[in-house]
Amino acid sequence: MANVRVQDILDFWFGEAGAKAWFKKDANFDARIKTQFEATVRRLKEDLDRDGASVWEDSAPGALALILCLDQFPRNMHRDSPRAFFYDGAARCAAKRALGRGYDRETLEERRAFFYMPFMHSEEIADQDLCVELACERLEGGQTAHHARRHRDVIRRFGRFPHRNKILGRPNTDEEEAFIGQGKFAP
Numbered sequence: 001m002a003n004v005r006v007q008d009i010l011d012f013w014f015g016e017a018g019a020k021a022w023f024k025k026d027a028n029f030d031a032r033i034k035t036q037f038e039a040t041v042r043r044l045k046e047d048l049d050r051d052g053a054s055v056w057e058d059s060a061p062g063a064l065a066l067i068l069c070l071d072q073f074p075r076n077m078h079r080d081s082p083r084a085f086f087y088d089g090a091a092r093c094a095a096k097r098a099l100g101r102g103y104d105r106e107t108l109e110e111r112r113a114f115f116y117m118p119f120m121h122s123e124e125i126a127d128q129d130l131c132v133e134l135a136c137e138r139l140e141g142g143q144t145a146h147h148a149r150r151h152r153d154v155i156r157r158f159g160r161f162p163h164r165n166k167i168l169g170r171p172n173t174d175e176e177e178a179f180i181g182q183g184k185f186a187p
Contacts, residue, residue: 009065060103091118128152
């Protein structure tokens with residue numbers, strides 16, 4: 001981690017990778033994140049476990065980089081594995097601390113949504129409601145709010161994301177099986 005700085009994370013995610021890479025399945029992109037950042041993600045999580053917060057949380061850019069490392073990167077590094085969700089609790093805690101400090105409002109709007117993603121990825125309805133509220137109140141564009149509502153609707157309906165069931169070894173209900181068969185939504 002000593003070699004990876006906050007700015008390295010932000011430059012990679014918002015510069016090199018960019019929006020076209022963020023939400024699509026790409027084995028090469030996933031491998032690149034794993035190679036470049038897996039050790040950093042592990043170290044950040046260890047620091048949080050030990051200290052309850054990261055030194056990266058002393059600024060809005062640092063908090064954003066931390067959230068990316070805990071929320072977005074594991075989804076790429078460990079795609080189709082339970083480890084993709086291993087850091088979710090830590091990501092939500094970091095996001096809550098960042099919101100409490102107003103870091104989301106200090107951040108450019110095109111980056112701000114990533115402060116809210118840990119709540120969108122949660123299987124708790126209160127987190128989903130918070131994500132919708134934040135996206136509607138603090139973002140101009142409707143894309144994030146639209147996706148937040150879709151995620152919340154799934155949690156309201158099933159109490160979990162059915163698309164995760166296979167990965168997490170959970171059996172599907174008949175209704176979940178039918179929903180998955182539609183192929184329209186896979187958080």
